[in-house]
Amino acid sequence: xxxxxxxxxxxxxxxxxxxxxxxxxxxxxxxxxxxxxxxxxxxxxxxxxxxxxxxxxxxxxxxxxxxxxxxxxxxxxxxxxxxxxxxxxxxxxxxxxxxxxxxxxxxxxxxxxxxxxxxxxxxxxxxxxxxxxxxxxxxxxxxxxxxxxxxxxxxxxxxxxxxxxxxxxxxxxxxxxxxxxxxxxxxxxxxxxxxxxxxxxxxxxxxxxxxxxxxxxxxxxxxxxxxxxxxxxxxxxxxxxxxxxxxxxxxxxxxxxxxxxxxxxxxxxxxxxxxxxxxxxxxxxxxxxxxxxxxxxxxxxxxxxxxxxxxxxxxxxxxxxxxxxxxxxxxxxxxxxxxxxxxxxxxxxxxxxxxxxxxxxxxxxxxxxxxxxxxxxxxxxxxxxxxxxxxxxxxxxxxxxxxxxxxxxxx
Numbered sequence: 001x002x003x004x005x006x007x008x009x010x011x012x013x014x015x016x017x018x019x020x021x022x023x024x025x026x027x028x029x030x031x032x033x034x035x036x037x038x039x040x041x042x043x044x045x046x047x048x049x050x051x052x053x054x055x056x057x058x059x060x061x062x063x064x065x066x067x068x069x070x071x072x073x074x075x076x077x078x079x080x081x082x083x084x085x086x087x088x089x090x091x092x093x094x095x096x097x098x099x100x101x102x103x104x105x106x107x108x109x110x111x112x113x114x115x116x117x118x119x120x121x122x123x124x125x126x127x128x129x130x131x132x133x134x135x136x137x138x139x140x141x142x143x144x145x146x147x148x149x150x151x152x153x154x155x156x157x158x159x160x161x162x163x164x165x166x167x168x169x170x171x172x173x174x175x176x177x178x179x180x181x182x183x184x185x186x187x188x189x190x191x192x193x194x195x196x197x198x199x200x201x202x203x204x205x206x207x208x209x210x211x212x213x214x215x216x217x218x219x220x221x222x223x224x225x226x227x228x229x230x231x232x233x234x235x236x237x238x239x240x241x242x243x244x245x246x247x248x249x250x251x252x253x254x255x256x257x258x259x260x261x262x263x264x265x266x267x268x269x270x271x272x273x274x275x276x277x278x279x280x281x282x283x284x285x286x287x288x289x290x291x292x293x294x295x296x297x298x299x300x301x302x303x304x305x306x307x308x309x310x311x312x313x314x315x316x317x318x319x320x321x322x323x324x325x326x327x328x329x330x331x332x333x334x335x336x337x338x339x340x341x342x343x344x345x346x347x348x349x350x351x352x353x354x355x356x357x358x359x360x361x362x363x364x365x366x367x368x369x370x371x372x373x374x375x376x377x378x379x380x381x382x383x384x385x386x387x388x389x390x391x392x393x394x395x396x397x398x399x400x401x402x403x404x405x406x407x408x409x410x411x
Contacts, residue, residue: 005177006410008250009088009238010350011080015051015231015337019083023347024354026336027362028383033337034214034229040196046210047203049217050194051231051338069132070145071110072192076234076343077142078149081186085150088238088250090184092150095248100152101185102143103173104236105159105166107342107397110137111193142190154182160342162397163302164261165189166235167345167405171259173239174405183244188346190234199230205269207306218339219366220303220332221310221378228304231338235346254353255408257291257390260284264400270308271396275316281402282320282392289390289406294324296406297388298361300348301378302396303332304339313396314374329386331379335365345395349405352391356409361386 010020015033017023026033037050053076058067061079070078081104085092113136120128135141140158147156155176159169166189173187202208209227211217218229245252260281264272271278286293302313318325333348340347355361360383367380393405 003178003180004242005174005239005256006242006245007237007239007253007256007353008245009084009090010253010353011083011087011236012234012347012350013053013056013076013080014233014347015053018053018056020350023350027333027351028360030363030365030381030383031336032215032365034217036214037194039194045196045199045203047199047208049214049229051229052194053233069136071113071136071141073106073110073190074142074145076192077104077190077236078145080188080234080236081146081149084186084236084238090238095184097151097153099154099183101154101173101176101182102147102152102156103159103169103176103185103187104143104146104190105169105342106139106142106190107160107162107165108193108198109139110141111195111198113137115195115197146186150186152186161401161403162399163339163341163344164395164397164401164403165342165345167349167393167395167403168261168401170237170346170349171261171403171405174256174259177239177241184238184240186236186238188234188236189343191341191343192232193341194230194232202230209305215366218305218335220301220305220335220364221374222367223369223371225305225307225310228306228334229338231340233340233347234343235350237349252410254356254410256405257289257408258285258406259288260404262402264402266400269398271312272400273312275312275319277400278313278316278396278402279319281404282316282394285392285404285406289408291390293321296328296390296392297386298355298391299328299330300352300391300393301330301332302394303334303364305334309396311373313394314376317376325376329361329377329379331362331364333362345393345403349393352393352407356388356391356407359385359388
């Protein structure tokens with residue numbers, strides 16, 4: 001018999017809030033977290049805006065020694081994990097640590113440390129490279145440090161599926177518990193790659209917005225969209241079997257009822273034009289839940305603000321839902337915070353859970369002009385109250401990775 005899997009804790013570090021509550025409240029009101037880049041010198045770069053984490057006192061959570069030994073993506077993951085564990089009221093002395101898993105990924109890992117050490121190599125020589133360079137940059141650093149922090153001795157792994165990483169991580173953790181291999185897991189995604197080389201790389205492949213107006217830089221599904229805006233942060237969930245959650249008297253926030261994961265097998269950066277595999281990921285998530293497609297009451301779209309993603313994702317939604325697509329409200333959190341890459345699907349999962357809990361759909365801000373084929377309900381500029389039972393989270397990553405999670409309101 002398969003286990004039911006529920007969410008009992010959440011934590012977030014984002015451009016519009018350094019706790020999951022602050023993040024949600026600002027998302028509800030449509031707050032813009034995109035602004036002039038302050039963490040690096042942007043001279044020579046065409047891109048001037050990003051969704052940076054703001055006013056986060058890292059030493060409030062981690063000591064100075066830890067901070068020196070951890071790249072920012074791992075710092076964000078640890079801080080969000082600490083909030084999620086506290087939010088879950090998890091007594092670490094009362095759980096079986098051997099059945100406590102960690103599945104946390106990142107899209108591109110320790111870019112901040114990479115750039116710093118490359119500069120050291122070229123200016124000071126080989127002997128000056130930090131002995132912590134490798135353990136700071138490897139993508140599994142986040143998951144490993146979380147496991148060390150909380151003594152989780154079950155499976156500890158890191159998913160890397162570009163922009164689908166956060167959603168795939170949660171989905172894989174969900175299956176791990178559903179199939180009986182663990183009782184509880186810390187799962188999600190993290191990213192911090194607002195660096196010159198990352199921005200230059202994405203810019204030169206024409207993926208980033210070069211808008212000179214921060215309010216028009218990330219405008220998913222709008223006719224004038226011209227690329228995504230880089231963001232940073234982390235989203236972490238504590239999930240566990242229903243039996244385990246009830247046994248310890250946990251407050252249940254929502255249930256994960258479906259997960260779909262497919263690949264376009266089409267192109268390394270472009271999504272498939274007709275969105276067949278993406279549509280199948282949505283269908284598979286709904287099928288696993290044993291509900292109908294028209295039972296889905298909200299979709300948190302991947303919605304990156306690139307020309308092709310928003311067009312092809314819209315086609316995929318129409319492919320999956322048919323005529324019902326026009327009746328389902330869809331919004332993109334990236335309009336407010338930019339694209340958190342490997343953390344995107346995780347923070348957007350938090351939005352789905354909160355939307356179900358409060359019966360409120362946050363908006364897609366910056367939307368002013370529609371396009372002929374992009375004719376669905378994108379919840380433009382103002383959020384709305386709604387009777388929600390099932391929320392679907394879409395993540396579509398470079399490499400053709402498609403991941404979808406279906407969440408059910410906990411009654």
